[in-house]
Amino acid sequence: MAARRPVDDPTTSGTGYGALLRTPGSWTFLLPALAARLPYAMLSLGIVLLVHDTTGSYGLAGSVAAVAAVAQALVGPQTGRLADRYGQAAVLVPTVVVHALAVAALVLLARSGAPDWTLFLAAAPAGAAVPQVGAMVRARWVHRLGARPALLNTAFAFESVTDEFTFVVGPMLATGVATLADPSVGLAAEAALTLLGGLAFAARRDTAPVPTGPAAPGHRRASALASPGVRLLAGAFLGLGTVFGTLQVSITAFAEDAGSGGLSGLVYGLFATGSMVAGVLYGLVPWRSGARQRMVACYALLVLGCSTLWAMPNLVALTAACLFCGLAIAPTLITGYTLVESLVADGAKTEAFTWLTGAIGLGLALGSTAAGQLIDRSGPSLGFTVALAGSGLGLVALVTMRGLLAAPAPAARTVAGGGIVREQLAGAARRG
Structure with a gap:
């Protein structure tokens, strides 16, 4: 049975993206x-x-x-x-x-x-x-x-x-x-x-x-969704998905209404580019604050960005607002995945990650549908309010129930070679 690489393995030394990509077998x-x-x-x-x-x-x-x-x-x-x-x-x-x-x-x-x-x-x-x-x-x-x-x-x-x-x-x-x-x-x-x-x-x-x-006879292995913290993060990622769905539809409608339909892809591309840049920089910072604190802060920044979209007077202003909004996307995703990793046991991590990904997809479908209905009735600017509503509800849930994101008390696990793997991420999450 494969075992995790020991802590003192020299092939895994260093930090940052260079050390990550030098991890044996990664490519x-x-x-x-x-x-x-x-x-x-x-x-x-x-x-x-x-x-x-x-x-x-x-x-x-x-x-x-x-x-x-x-x-x-x-x-x-x-x-x-x-x-x-x-x-x-x-x-x-x-x-x-x-x-x-x-x-x-x-x-x-x-x-x-x-x-x-x-x-x-x-x-x-x-x-x-x-x-x-x-x-x-x-x-x-x-x-x-x-x-x-x-x-x-x-x-x-x-x-x-x-x-x-x-x-x-x-x-x-x-x-x-x-x-x-x-x-x-x-x-x-x-x-x-x-x-x-x-x-x-x-x-x-x-x-x-x-x-x-498979689970032992007579035993039923709990789903990752049994964790209240995973359910909370899935709800927050549902709100995040509404932002994606809303922007896909509303940016297109706004650009066409302005007579520049061909620029909608550029505007959405800059939104995604802002997220990419923020994600790269976020991964380089040795954070001292807890993951729970960062999750709330990043999500609040997302809500702030969404709150301006509906009021933009022209396509240039909307592009700048979308770029700012995008800066919060990747940091929110990164922190959410970091938290969920600490909330479930090793045998449920893939499932936990897919619940978050699935929540984004469901939110995207809901956001695009609701925004489309609003656009048909009231014009493209009102479509952006769906993103504000979805992300706003997600922030309220995170703030009021953030205690659910505390990782369960870890038990030391013995791995091949007799080494002890310490659940440092879980401790960091509890301190958040």
Whole structure:
């Protein structure tokens, strides 16, 4: 059985991004993971482009994409739980195959003029089978850096920046392929990247956490969601997701209303760029404050940024406001993942990470739907109030129930070689 690298291993010395990327075996799973994660941000937009191209209806296109997003948000944590129990490869291989087949079915149904309801039937498994690679990568970092918890903050910062990168590049790829070729080709590229990248990532079993195995007869292993702190963070990330969904729809509507629809991608790209820059810098700081304090502070900064969006008079002002708002995104994500890692046992970490990722996806679907309804009724500026409402509720929950984010009292664990791994992250979370 694989064991965590001992504390005194010289190959794991140093701090910062350089030390992180020098972790033995890291590049063997990071590169295929990037290929498998890139399509994550291509699926929703690819579905919209395909369905609108074949039916002429934005309403139907948005609904089909929303079904895929909700299916992903609800089923993703269950696949994460199975990965903890039976191993990442055992779950990932069939998942990416099902995803590729479902996307192929969706393309064929849309192109053949099949009834609208059949599109929903194909979109649901396509979303449900989106591989939870981001959560699995974070679980691998926890496994590899278990003896160096201080470096986990850097690892989570690196992963959040990677997430932002995919959300900048993914939509650009989907739109570019759809424009130069055909929306069907864009979705086909998404499915191919997911399949090939997922299989390559699954093949690197040497860096994956050791599966816990099925529960003993008569015992039922608790879900990560049984932790009140995980539920609180999932609620906060739901509010964060509404910001993503609101901005995707409202920025587009605002730019089109201003007669500059082609600039909407640039505005959203600067929002994501602000988050990427903040994430890189956040990962370089040796924080002395507790993670709970940082979570509340970062989320409050996010709410402050969202509070200005609806009042922007023109596209230039909106761009500046979105850039400021984006500065709070990655730090909030990084701190949330740092906290959730300390709230659950080793055998439930992938599931815990997927609950947060799923909450973002569900919030994105809710935010885009609510913002779209407000925009249709009252104009693009009012659409931004959905982001303020969603993030505001998340902040209220964090402030009033932040005590739930205290990690349970750790028990010293003996690992191979007789060394004792200390739960330093858990102690830091309790001090927060």
